[in-house]
Amino acid sequence: MGTALAVDDIHMTYGELRAVNGVSFTVSEGEFFGILGPNGAGKTTTLEIAEGLREPVSGSVLLLGESPWPRNMRLLPKIGVQLQASAFFEKLTAREQLQTFGALYGVKSQRVNEMLELVGLTDKASTPEAKLSGGQRQRLSIACALVHDPDIVFLDEPTAALDPQARRNLWDVLREIQARGKTIVYTTHYLDEAEILCDRVAIMDNGKILAMDTPARLVRDLDAATRVILERGSLAAADAKALPGAEEVTEDEVSLTISTHTPAPLLSALAERGTLDGLQVRTATLEDVFLNLTGREYRA
Structure with a gap:
């Protein structure tokens, strides 16, 4: 390429x-x-x-x-x-908006129909732009x-x-x-x-x-811990800390979270204890990469 x-x-x-x-x-x-x-x-x-x-x-x-x-x-x-x-443009329908933009480049009407279909606006072709929803207007903008x-x-x-x-x-x-x-x-x-x-x-x-x-390589290179989340009460915090691979254990009103870089033995030990019901496993995401790089809350 x-x-x-x-x-x-x-x-x-x-x-x-x-x-x-x-x-x-x-x-x-x-x-x-x-x-x-x-x-x-x-x-x-x-x-x-x-x-x-x-x-x-x-x-x-x-x-x-x-x-x-x-x-x-x-x-x-x-x-x-x-x-x-x-x-x-004011008072134009979705189709007329596309036709106007297309006319600047000599685009034929068939292309306008293709774009309406691509962005899922064929059934809204005769609807004035002002009456489209926010998502529909965004799709029309991309079509233009x-x-x-x-x-x-x-x-x-x-x-x-x-x-x-x-x-x-x-x-x-x-x-x-x-x-x-x-x-x-x-x-x-x-x-x-x-x-x-x-x-x-x-x-x-x-x-x-x-x-x-x-994205996958950025997450992998972060080498962040996997978080195993259990329902509160399914396992005592002291017992969780003694499990193989457990590095950090935190608990709140709803759940108990075990952080580990070796989830396989930890999950195996939890399975032996019969504590897999409601269990969640969360690996690192791109947001973890961002927070690690900036060192502060992600700003929306």
């Missing part, structure tokens, strides 16, 4: 604020690449520089082999952009970014403020986009989402990339 996006040591400041401070990464063609971090981490500014919407103070960007800044007209038909907040069949798509927090059902529906749309061979670069502060969708992620905070790899 070739390189769809190459970002090299970009910097961006707003007065005294260093919004982006030496960020570098590459994205391969067909890859789903996530930029993660709390609000104010520099995610959106990084994306805007990559898209050619902002000029960095220093550093360089190659988008599909060309510089996106100054505004590169040759790149526009090849990229799709969905911003954090989308403004649609895809209507001209771009090679790379930039999505800035596409699932922000959506309810769980709407988020899951959008996940299916994003998977379908990648299955069509598109490169996706997106930002989010939902770590569970990124862990499921992304091939690789970059974790940002304070304008810097703290770590970058596949």
